[in-house]
Amino acid sequence: MSRRILKYAILGLLSKEDMSGYDITSEFKKAIGQFWSAKHSQIYVELKKLLDEDSISQYIEMAGVKLEKKMYSLTTKGKEELQNWLLELDENVETEKDIFALRLYFLKDIPAEEIPALFNNQLKLRTEKLAFLKEQFSFYFGVEKNPLNLDAEELGHYFVLSKAISREENYICWLNKSLEIIKNKNADNSLR
Amino acid sequence: MSRRILKYAILGLLSKEDMSGYDITSEFKKAIGQFWSAKHSQIYVELKKLLDEDSISQYIEMAGVKLEKKMYSLTTKGKEELQNWLLELDENVETEKDIFALRLYFLKDIPAEEIPALFNNQLKLRTEKLAFLKEQFSFYFGVEKNPLNLDAEELGHYFVLSKAISREENYICWLNKSLEIIKNKNADNSLR
DNA sequence: TAGGCCATGTAAAAAGTTACATGATTAC
DNA sequence: GTAATCATGTAACTTTTTACATGGCCTA
Numbered sequence: 001m002s003r004r005i006l007k008y009a010i011l012g013l014l015s016k017e018d019m020s021g022y023d024i025t026s027e028f029k030k031a032i033g034q035f036w037s038a039k040h041s042q043i044y045v046e047l048k049k050l051l052d053e054d055s056i057s058q059y060i061e062m063a064g065v066k067l068e069k070k071m072y073s074l075t076t077k078g079k080e081e082l083q084n085w086l087l088e089l090d091e092n093v094e095t096e097k098d099i100f101a102l103r104l105y106f107l108k109d110i111p112a113e114e115i116p117a118l119f120n121n122q123l124k125l126r127t128e129k130l131a132f133l134k135e136q137f138s139f140y141f142g143v144e145k146n147p148l149n150l151d152a153e154e155l156g157h158y159f160v161l162s163k164a165i166s167r168e169e170n171y172i173c174w175l176n177k178s179l180e181i182i183k184n185k186n187a188d189n190s191l192r
Numbered sequence: 193m194s195r196r197i198l199k200y201a202i203l204g205l206l207s208k209e210d211m212s213g214y215d216i217t218s219e220f221k222k223a224i225g226q227f228w229s230a231k232h233s234q235i236y237v238e239l240k241k242l243l244d245e246d247s248i249s250q251y252i253e254m255a256g257v258k259l260e261k262k263m264y265s266l267t268t269k270g271k272e273e274l275q276n277w278l279l280e281l282d283e284n285v286e287t288e289k290d291i292f293a294l295r296l297y298f299l300k301d302i303p304a305e306e307i308p309a310l311f312n313n314q315l316k317l318r319t320e321k322l323a324f325l326k327e328q329f330s331f332y333f334g335v336e337k338n339p340l341n342l343d344a345e346e347l348g349h350y351f352v353l354s355k356a357i358s359r360e361e362n363y364i365c366w367l368n369k370s371l372e373i374i375k376n377k378n379a380d381n382s383l384r
Numbered sequence: 385t386a387g388g389c390c391a392t393g394t395a396a397a398a399a400g401t402t403a404c405a406t407g408a409t410t411a412c
Numbered sequence: 413g414t415a416a417t418c419a420t421g422t423a424a425c426t427t428t429t430t431a432c433a434t435g436g437c438c439t440a
Contacts, residue, residue: 005291006427012298022391035293042428044393067391067436086295086302089313093321096288099197101227101355103278106204107348110278121281129285147373148380155377156299163293163366170362174355181339185347188340198399214419234400236421259408259419390437399428409418 006046007055009036011074011082014056016153020069021047031136031157034164047072055081104178112186119179123172130168137161198238199247201228203266203274206248208345212261213239223328223349226356239264247273296370304378311371315364322360329353 013019013027021044028037038046047070050056055078061069074082100122103110110118140157141150147158205211205219213236220229230238239262242248247270253261266274292314295302302310332349333342339350 004426005289005294009294012294012301015298015301020391021393025391032294032297033287035287035290035297037287037289038427039429040392041394041430048393063390064437069391082298082301086298087306087310089310090292090317093317094289094291095225095227095229096290096359097197097229097286098227098288099286100282101352102197102201102204102224104355105224105227105348105352106207106274106278107351108344109204109207109274112344114279118279118281125282125285148376152300152304155373156297159299159370160293160297162370163296166362166366167288167359170358174358178351178354181347184340196398212419213421217419230399231401232420233402233422240421255418256409261419386440388438391435393433395430395432397428397430399426401426402424404423405421407419410416412413412415 005036006038006042007050008082008085009038010043010046010050011055011078011085014072014074015079015082018071018073020061020071022069031160031164034133034167035160050078054078112182112189115182116179116186119175119182123175123179126168126172126175130165130172133161133165133168137165197228198230198234199242200274200277201230202235202238202242203247203270203277206264206266207271207274210263210265212253212263214261223352223356226325226359227352242270246270304374304381307374308371308378311367311374315367315371318360318364318367322357322364325353325357325360329357 009032010024013024013032019027021040024043024047025038025040027033047056051058051072054075056072057075059071059073061071063069100118103118107115140154140161141147147155150158201224202216205216205224211219213232216235216239217230217232219225239248243250243264246267248264249267251263251265253263255261292310295310299307332346332353333339339347342350
């Protein structure tokens with residue numbers, strides 16, 4: 001958890017178009033939510049902070065008769081900060097936390113007959129996520145398959161979706177391979 | 193983050209053998225650190241809490257003449273808590289945060305000539321990590337390749353290492369594919 | 385008119401990082 | 413003797429989650 005990643009995630013989203021806190025919250029439920037996310041409570045606080053620091057500016061848009069949407073835009077300062085952050089080189093790979101893998105490390109304390117259920121649950125979750133991602137992908141890039149024909153904005157989206165898909169496919173593949181090993185082991189033991 | 197994952201990570205490590213806070217800190221620099229980690233400052237605080245809650249017990253081991261190592265063991269309560277946690281089914285896939293992918297989503301704000309450097313840096317980091325993981329793998333499983341011959345404890349380790357390796361290989365593969373796209377795009381543009 | 389979504393916030397608590405602090409042991 | 417590593421802790425701060433809280437809009 002390092003130096004204000006949420007700040008830059010928000011600046012990045014606002015560099016595409018002006019958004020409200022609610023819009024930003026929604027974005028984290030789509031493609032980019034595969035690699036960073038935050039709850040609305042954190043986002044509203046961060047927006048206030050960014051406003052204070054003059055990285056963003058605010059204006060009101062009416063949504064209906066009474067409902068005020070607070071829209072945010074990047075300021076010059078915000079644009080510069082984003083630019084600089086985008087060019088930073090990471091110095092090390094951060095731990096990508098994964099509770100299932102953590103549990104599996106403690107395999108010896110899981111009764112053998114319970115293990116397949118754990119794998120199957122994970123397989124279900126990951127398969128659902130992959131389906132969601134593929135749906136998104138074909139919605140945005142279904143017709144135009146060749147990434148060379150995409151503009152820079154679409155290409156960012158393309159990379160992130162293709163990355164998420166490849167991550168989930170790889171995860172599912174590893175789950176299947178590992179589950180096979182477990183099944184063979186269980187079969188072995190019942191022969192004895 | 194969520195429901196005391198560090199607690200269970202520590203209980204899990206202690207179920208293999210008694211350890212000190214320092215030992216636990218070291219473990220997070222090895223295989224399991226690929227999927228969960230914590231700093232010593234957090235670990236010592238959590239150990240005190242677990243001791244208060246009677247999930248673990250403490251004894252002193254002398255390391256040298258003056259140096260006292262505080263060793264921790266699971267209590268019956270701790271063992272039960274670990275058991276129950278290991279059988280819990282995750283209800284959703286948590287965001288696996290990845291700053292590089294986040295940056296890449298904002299690609300349109302990165303000057304085209306800077307992009308390859310960003311990819312190459314990531315490629316370097318991931319390649320180094322993969323080398324480290326493969327070293328670990330061959331150290332522990334080099335001779336005995338067949339996972340069917342491993343006992344439950346080794347198998348947990350095997351799964352976690354094989355998962356980390358497959359994750360990094362997949363990441364590198366995606367980086368290379370994406371970098372190719374970027375190069376082709378840059379070449380295209382300079383032709384115009 | 386009711387339920388789901390749009391929309392924005394605050395407060396408290398938990399989790400995690402960074403910095404400060406200290407001292408022993410080991411191997412060269 | 414000195415540097416790396418072993419060993420343990422606290423304090424301040426940042427980040428993230430959970431819960432509380434409110435009200436408008438839209439569609440069936």
